[in-house]
Amino acid sequence: MLLWSLLGLATFAGRATHAESVPPFRILIHPENPLASLNKDFVIDVFLKRTTRWHDGETAHPVDQRADAAVRQSFSDNVLRRSVSAIKRYWQQRIFSGRDLPPPELDGDEAVVGYVLKHRGAIGYVSSSAKIGRAKAVPVQ
Amino acid sequence: MTQTTPAGYSVPCTKATSKVITVDHHRAPRVLRAGRRALSILSAAWLVASSGFARAEESADSSNPLPIEIHAFVSQGFIKTTSNNYLAEESTHGSFEFSEVGINFSKQLTDRMRVGMQLFTHDLGPLGNYRTRFDWFYLDYRFWDFLGVRIGRTKLPFGLYNETSDVDAARVPILLPQSVYPVSNRDFLLAQTGGEAYGFLPLGDAGGLEYRLYGGAIFYDTADATSTLSNVRGPYIYGARLMWQSPIEGLQLGASAQRLRLDGDAAFSADQIAQLQMAGQLPSGFSGPVKFQIPATLAVASIEYSAHDLLLASEYSRWWDSLNTSVPSFAVPQTVSGRFYLMSAYHVTPWFTPGVYYSLLFENLADRKGKNPPYGSVPGAAPLGRGAYQHDLALTVRYDLNAFWLLKLEGHYMHGTAGLSRELNGNQPLSSLTEDWGVFLVKTTAYF
Numbered sequence: 001m002l003l004w005s006l007l008g009l010a011t012f013a014g015r016a017t018h019a020e021s022v023p024p025f026r027i028l029i030h031p032e033n034p035l036a037s038l039n040k041d042f043v044i045d046v047f048l049k050r051t052t053r054w055h056d057g058e059t060a061h062p063v064d065q066r067a068d069a070a071v072r073q074s075f076s077d078n079v080l081r082r083s084v085s086a087i088k089r090y091w092q093q094r095i096f097s098g099r100d101l102p103p104p105e106l107d108g109d110e111a112v113v114g115y116v117l118k119h120r121g122a123i124g125y126v127s128s129s130a131k132i133g134r135a136k137a138v139p140v141q
Numbered sequence: 142m143t144q145t146t147p148a149g150y151s152v153p154c155t156k157a158t159s160k161v162i163t164v165d166h167h168r169a170p171r172v173l174r175a176g177r178r179a180l181s182i183l184s185a186a187w188l189v190a191s192s193g194f195a196r197a198e199e200s201a202d203s204s205n206p207l208p209i210e211i212h213a214f215v216s217q218g219f220i221k222t223t224s225n226n227y228l229a230e231e232s233t234h235g236s237f238e239f240s241e242v243g244i245n246f247s248k249q250l251t252d253r254m255r256v257g258m259q260l261f262t263h264d265l266g267p268l269g270n271y272r273t274r275f276d277w278f279y280l281d282y283r284f285w286d287f288l289g290v291r292i293g294r295t296k297l298p299f300g301l302y303n304e305t306s307d308v309d310a311a312r313v314p315i316l317l318p319q320s321v322y323p324v325s326n327r328d329f330l331l332a333q334t335g336g337e338a339y340g341f342l343p344l345g346d347a348g349g350l351e352y353r354l355y356g357g358a359i360f361y362d363t364a365d366a367t368s369t370l371s372n373v374r375g376p377y378i379y380g381a382r383l384m385w386q387s388p389i390e391g392l393q394l395g396a397s398a399q400r401l402r403l404d405g406d407a408a409f410s411a412d413q414i415a416q417l418q419m420a421g422q423l424p425s426g427f428s429g430p431v432k433f434q435i436p437a438t439l440a441v442a443s444i445e446y447s448a449h450d451l452l453l454a455s456e457y458s459r460w461w462d463s464l465n466t467s468v469p470s471f472a473v474p475q476t477v478s479g480r481f482y483l484m485s486a487y488h489v490t491p492w493f494t495p496g497v498y499y500s501l502l503f504e505n506l507a508d509r510k511g512k513n514p515p516y517g518s519v520p521g522a523a524p525l526g527r528g529a530y531q532h533d534l535a536l537t538v539r540y541d542l543n544a545f546w547l548l549k550l551e552g553h554y555m556h557g558t559a560g561l562s563r564e565l566n567g568n569q570p571l572s573s574l575t576e577d578w579g580v581f582l583v584k585t586t587a588y589f
Binding site: 053068084093097098 | 210247252255278283286308312343390391449452491541588
């Protein structure tokens with residue numbers, strides 16, 4: 001058990017170091033959202049639906065990308081600090097216990113940008129090279 | 142000592158009552174059961190497939206943030222023990238009586254209001270027998286993030302995993318540590334009908350606090366009862382869970398407690414009455430059932446670290462319970478059981494996750510080695526011995542074959558026979574069952 005845990009921790013530490021590099025994604029919010037930057041804990045709480053509202057009371061609408069999308073894995077590792085598999089398991093627990101529903105999963109950057117522009121409370125992420133139109137890209141601190 | 146009720150709830154039980162609280166499975170012939178199982182699984186698979194189309198149609202409209210969500214799962218397992226029947230009647234020969242099917246529908250009516258329901262059917266040895274029931278249904282209204290209410294039939298938030306103890310896809314092991322999450326308790330300790338208040342409070346640099354308070358009643362499906370038990374019900378249950386999401390990402394600590402009572406009647410056959418009267422445990426001229434009440438308090442302290450690909454979890458639990466009956470000789474004073482486990486899992490790849498846990502159960506902390514006979518035993522009876530404890534070392538590998546289908550293999554080394562069902566083992570005393578034994582399980586689950 002101890003060896004197992006140490007092995008896991010060692011690998012985890014290696015990945016954590018790797019995750020410190022510049023994240024290959026941008027976080028988007030609606031252009032009318034007044035915030036210029038986001039607190040990382042707030043983003044985590046919104047994507048895990050522990051927090052459901054923006055500071056001005058607007059309902060938050062987080063949106064994910066498909067589980068096999070590279071940008072989803074990058075966002076999950078860097079921001080949520082859990083693998084996509086672990087996040088999927090988190091949502092399985094909540095879905096089948098009747099607690100909550102996961103954010104919708106959309107196909108690709110373009111769909112996410114469209115969703116964010118359509119919903120004032122939306123928050124999503126796209127790859128760094130994506131065209132984001134009028135959507136507002138905000139840093140996470 | 143404690144014994145196991147028909148649904149597996151560990152309750153104090155005298156030797157005498159353990160004779161009368163026996164399982165009459167009313168099982169259909171094997172061929173019929175196998176046919177019914179196949180039909181059920183096929184129906185469920187069709188349901189899953191057709192629901193998948195429905196869900197696809199819904200999600201295609203990505204502009205609608207409030208669609209009807211449909212999710213479902215179908216599981217089929219196999220269990221084999223080296224000795225001692227465990228969970229299923231013939232596990233020593235291998236048993237497929239280990240199936241679960243569920244489908245749920247949820248709809249976000251407004252930003253704050255949600256409704257949902259889940260239909261569930263299962264078969265686990267003598268339990269379930271594919272009777273379909275509402276697993277949960279609720280109306281949820283979230284006033285603010287720090288306060289929401291939910292009314293209906295809701296899962297019980299006890300410990301880290303009670304709510305999801307029947308959701309195979311949501312965890313690595315096939316069997317959660319049975320000391321804290323005995324699968325045979327499902328009908329008693331998984332859900333309640335009543336109300337719940339919940340909330341999440343961000344604490345800034347100190348993390349966040351998730352809290353839940355609930356109260357209601359337990360409705361027991363009498364179809365799962367034995368021929369000797371009737372009117373089994375839980376007139377009340379209430380409890381709370383507090384989880385602190387620490388500033389260390391992925392680390393949460395918490396505590397849960399609940400108080401409940403189970404009531405019912407135990408009937409006697411003429412032969413049993415005669416035997417019990419000869420043993421002096423029933424008065425002469427006795428007639429009618431014995432009314433019983435089982436008040437219980439359960440508490441658990443929890444810690445979980447889940448970050449990146451690693452999961453570490455541990456819980457320590459104590460359960461206080463007693464048996465009050467209309468026949469004083471059957472009553473059992475309060476006993477305190479101790480329960481603990483340490484669990485780890487690691488996502489080596491997105492499709493391969495091994496896990497391991499060690500679980501420990503003492504049925505009576507005042508007699509960890511079983512030096513005393515069970516409560517209510519006749520003078521000179523053998524001590525409880527190996528029936529007082531259960532050490533369980535489990536190894537699991539989980540293969541996610543794709544996003545909707547998984548396969549798990551699991552092996553257990555068991556030391557001790559606490560938690561086993563006497564009824565599944567020919568009503569032999571637990572002290573006479575094999576002390577060192579193994580369990581092997583295979584389970585596959587399709588879900589979305």
